[in-house]
Amino acid sequence: MISREQLIERVRNTSSIPAASAQALKLLNDPDAEVGQVTKCFQYDPGMTANIIKLANSSLFPSVVMVKSLPEAIIRIGFRKSLQLLIGMSFSRELGKPVSGYDLDAGRLLESAVSGAVFAEVIARNLGIGQTELLFTSCMLRDVGKMVLGSMVEVDVDKILAEVRERGVAFEEAERDILGIDHSEAGALLMESWNMPEEFIATVKYHHHPTEYQGSEAVARMIKIVHIADILSVISGDNYGVDGLDYRLDNSVAEELGINCELSDKIIYEQKIKFDELKKSGII
Ligand SMILES: [Fe+2]
Numbered sequence: 584m585i586s587r588e589q590l591i592e593r594v595r596n597t598s599s600i601p602a603a604s605a606q607a608l609k610l611l612n613d614p615d616a617e618v619g620q621v622t623k624c625f626q627y628d629p630g631m632t633a634n635i636i637k638l639a640n641s642s643l644f645p646s647v648v649m650v651k652s653l654p655e656a657i658i659r660i661g662f663r664k665s666l667q668l669l670i671g672m673s674f675s676r677e678l679g680k681p682v683s684g685y686d687l688d689a690g691r692l693l694e695s696a697v698s699g700a701v702f703a704e705v706i707a708r709n710l711g712i713g714q715t716e717l718l719f720t721s722c723m724l725r726d727v728g729k730m731v732l733g734s735m736v737e738v739d740v741d742k743i744l745a746e747v748r749e750r751g752v753a754f755e756e757a758e759r760d761i762l763g764i765d766h767s768e769a770g771a772l773l774m775e776s777w778n779m780p781e782e783f784i785a786t787v788k789y790h791h792h793p794t795e796y797q798g799s800e801a802v803a804r805m806i807k808i809v810h811i812a813d814i815l816s817v818i819s820g821d822n823y824g825v826d827g828l829d830y831r832l833d834n835s836v837a838e839e840l841g842i843n844c845e846l847s848d849k850i851i852y853e854q855k856i857k858f859d860e861l862k863k864s865g866i867i
Pocket of ligand 1: 726
């Protein structure tokens, strides 16, 4: 069987970062970036232009005025948020491919990614937290490791599932036992090799075990919200792979954030409205 070291090597040598993301990352770190540069950035991914305009006109950015051009859409959504969405959504082609190891049909990983991201945004709003763009994108990327491990997991998926059933452990723990690496670590390694921002790497790495993260308070809170968003997405039936419901909620995190049954029902309701709208508008 392939060793942990070989798997890590394979993850690091996986496909290169999408061109649109590379360009967006440069601009994200440039405080003097202008709308023209941001607009130009989208030329690397023409399909994104339509998606960003659709998004600007969706209920996520309520307005009575219809946006008709890319610069207008970028101004409504905001420079940073547009760039972060571009990064997240330019992965969508990859996330939209079937992931055989997890038994995910084409589009299902993307759907699950966006479902969680909308949950993260709704949670943040309910907790009175602003500036959610980083949260949305990092939540969207949380399972990027499944994309990489997908082909490798296929070989051992029955063993992983047997481990889940026999030992009653969470799916990512069984992944570690059988493969020597789980999708969180694989995703974080991929993000590192692409020089993605630290916040994205940390969220991908710790989204199933948020209290293990040792770092800034702001990032720790973001990871905790992503953890809850991920679980709510699973509960809502938006995780379609073989791993299905095999994930565990860290109750201490829900308690710390003040997310009780009543609030989670409200969050699930609000997410469903937004998520259905995104699906109807054809963004996902
Ligand atoms: Fe995950």
